[in-house]
Amino acid sequence: VITFTGSPLDRGASRRDDASWIEQQRADPHACFVAVHEGRLRVRDGRLDVAAESQGEAIFLGVHQQTPWFAVETGGGDAYEELRGLALILPPEEASIAAAAKSLFEWHSRHRYCSQCGQPSDVAASGWKRVCPACRAEHFPRVDPVVIMLPLFGDRCLLARQAAWPARRMAPLAGFLEPGESIEEACARETNEEAGLVATRVTYHASQPWPFPSTLMIGLFVEVASDAAVPDGVELEEVRWLTRDEASAVLAGSHPEVLAPNRYAIAHELLTAWVERRNR
Amino acid sequence: VITFTGSPLDRGASRRDDASWIEQQRADPHACFVAVHEGRLRVRDGRLDVAAESQGEAIFLGVHQQTPWFAVETGGGDAYEELRGLALILPPEEASIAAAAKSLFEWHSRHRYCSQCGQPSDVAASGWKRVCPACRAEHFPRVDPVVIMLPLFGDRCLLARQAAWPARRMAPLAGFLEPGESIEEACARETNEEAGLVATRVTYHASQPWPFPSTLMIGLFVEVASDAAVPDGVELEEVRWLTRDEASAVLAGSHPEVLAPNRYAIAHELLTAWVERRNR
Numbered sequence: 262v263i264t265f266t267g268s269p270l271d272r273g274a275s276r277r278d279d280a281s282w283i284e285q286q287r288a289d290p291h292a293c294f295v296a297v298h299e300g301r302l303r304v305r306d307g308r309l310d311v312a313a314e315s316q317g318e319a320i321f322l323g324v325h326q327q328t329p330w331f332a333v334e335t336g337g338g339d340a341y342e343e344l345r346g347l348a349l350i351l352p353p354e355e356a357s358i359a360a361a362a363k364s365l366f367e368w369h370s371r372h373r374y375c376s377q378c379g380q381p382s383d384v385a386a387s388g389w390k391r392v393c394p395a396c397r398a399e400h401f402p403r404v405d406p407v408v409i410m411l412p413l414f415g416d417r418c419l420l421a422r423q424a425a426w427p428a429r430r431m432a433p434l435a436g437f438l439e440p441g442e443s444i445e446e447a448c449a450r451e452t453n454e455e456a457g458l459v460a461t462r463v464t465y466h467a468s469q470p471w472p473f474p475s476t477l478m479i480g481l482f483v484e485v486a487s488d489a490a491v492p493d494g495v496e497l498e499e500v501r502w503l504t505r506d507e508a509s510a511v512l513a514g515s516h517p518e519v520l521a522p523n524r525y526a527i528a529h530e531l532l533t534a535w536v537e538r539r540n541r
Numbered sequence: 542v543i544t545f546t547g548s549p550l551d552r553g554a555s556r557r558d559d560a561s562w563i564e565q566q567r568a569d570p571h572a573c574f575v576a577v578h579e580g581r582l583r584v585r586d587g588r589l590d591v592a593a594e595s596q597g598e599a600i601f602l603g604v605h606q607q608t609p610w611f612a613v614e615t616g617g618g619d620a621y622e623e624l625r626g627l628a629l630i631l632p633p634e635e636a637s638i639a640a641a642a643k644s645l646f647e648w649h650s651r652h653r654y655c656s657q658c659g660q661p662s663d664v665a666a667s668g669w670k671r672v673c674p675a676c677r678a679e680h681f682p683r684v685d686p687v688v689i690m691l692p693l694f695g696d697r698c699l700l701a702r703q704a705a706w707p708a709r710r711m712a713p714l715a716g717f718l719e720p721g722e723s724i725e726e727a728c729a730r731e732t733n734e735e736a737g738l739v740a741t742r743v744t745y746h747a748s749q750p751w752p753f754p755s756t757l758m759i760g761l762f763v764e765v766a767s768d769a770a771v772p773d774g775v776e777l778e779e780v781r782w783l784t785r786d787e788a789s790a791v792l793a794g795s796h797p798e799v800l801a802p803n804r805y806a807i808a809h810e811l812l813t814a815w816v817e818r819r820n821r
């Protein structure tokens with residue numbers, strides 16, 4: 262199971278514009294309210310604290326077994342925690358719901374004005390759209406695609422280290438996909454830019470919503486033409502080829518020089534799948 | 542070959558902030574300038590007309606065999622044509638370059654103001670970023686991921702028709718991926734919302750940059766639990782199961798009731814790959 266996936270909610274996208282239906286759901290005594298403050302989530306005993314909360318702007322998240330779910334931006338307090346720290350503590354389906362809530366509120370907080378004309382815009386579609394009253398432009402929540410790829414050569418894989426990371430932490434390569442390129446082209450470009458390697462084959466593995474603040478991680482394996490990897494010295498300060506046995510030790514926490522990627526990141530799943538030969 | 546992929550340019554992303562290097566490239570007498578006006582491209586004899594053009598705001602697109610390429614927004618004129626009409630006329634590598642140029646200018650045209658504070662923002666990184674002088678927010682070109690999937694049940698595939706399309710035109714299902722969902726979850730949701738089908742298995746096939754204005758088309762096959770498809774009546778007005786022979790006739794243009802997707806869309810490639818059994 263990939264962290265931040267597995268939400269049981271039916272998003273009910275076709276009901277978002279039905280204001281009276283949404284109001285009715287919000288008034289449901291069983292409605293759940295995911296409380297968010299500046300990107301942090303209100304929790305209680307390792308679960309989302311979704312006790313009724315009727316004040317504030319609400320985003321309709323969906324319905325599960327007749328229970329409507331909303332996200333609300335609140336005043337904050339001691340019970341609010343960072344989603345990174347909660348990712349492996351919350352039940353997986355709550356982590357996924359929290360991810361959607363966090364991404365949406367962070368998008369609203371950075372998009373209160375119309376990018377086309379500069380006027381304040383209004384929330385619409387129960388939080389899934391903003392509309393400019395001045396120029397009528399419609400703006401939708403942003404999701405930025407990122408390619409994340411494990412380079413493979415022969416029977417080894419490549420991990421890389423950014424200077425800003427904790428000591429010994431290493432992970433696959435990654436970068437934002439740009440306008441005018443396919444997933445495969447973005448993968449080849451980033452593999453070359455960051456590590457000087459030439460991609461010969463790109464294979465899709467899995468994907469993950471990443472709510473920091475709102476990216477789509479597209480997990481790939483990339484076979485490369487040689488093992489002459491050179492870190493770019495800008496984003497990356499070190500690259501290192503690992504055998505399956507070495508990678509296995511990294512995942513087990515027993516490698517003396519390399520710390521595995523965070524367990525809740527798709528980086529960890531890519532490495533695990535390769536070690537278990539699930540990439541073929 | 543998938544249309545809008547295959548650009549030969551090295552994007553040189555690490556040089557975008559080097560203003561003096563960029564100026565030097567722009568002054569290169571061999572520099573190529575892709576002229577864009579309101580999303581249309583200047584062409585001549587079925588090729589991009591990239592004659593020297595030094596006025597106006599320029600975006601650095603990259604370098605190919607020592608030749609720098611830029612996109613410039615110009616005053617327009619008779620020689621400008623829609624990219625949809627040019628997609629299969631231009632050499633594939635020029636269609637890909639044009640796609641990047643068009644997506645970037647359309648992003649700039651809709652993002653002249655800072656979405657965080659409403660002030661006019663400035664172009665930076667030779668066209669790959671905007672920076673707000675008031676609040677210092679940085680904004681990057683937007684790419685919206687879209688899932689596009691061909692439902693499969695037994696030995697048949699499903700095509701669908703939107704009411705707004707030309708008569709008889711049919712295509713796979715498609716929809717925008719939302720914050721907080723994986724590619725596989727977005728595919729399952731849209732398949733259910735649009736056609737009432739339950740996804741049992743999602744398989745990635747290929748991707749395509751789609752410059753209308755700037756989406757990433759993620760091409761998938763989705764196996765479904767039954768053939769009880771029902772068009773939602775909102776986005777779709779008709780759905781139809783086709784055998785491989787029928788789909789083959791659609792692609793050949795000989796099916797009396799169904800017109801194939803546009804040849805330059807990944808929708809066409811998905812159907813072709815399935816007919817040729819390249820999806821297994």
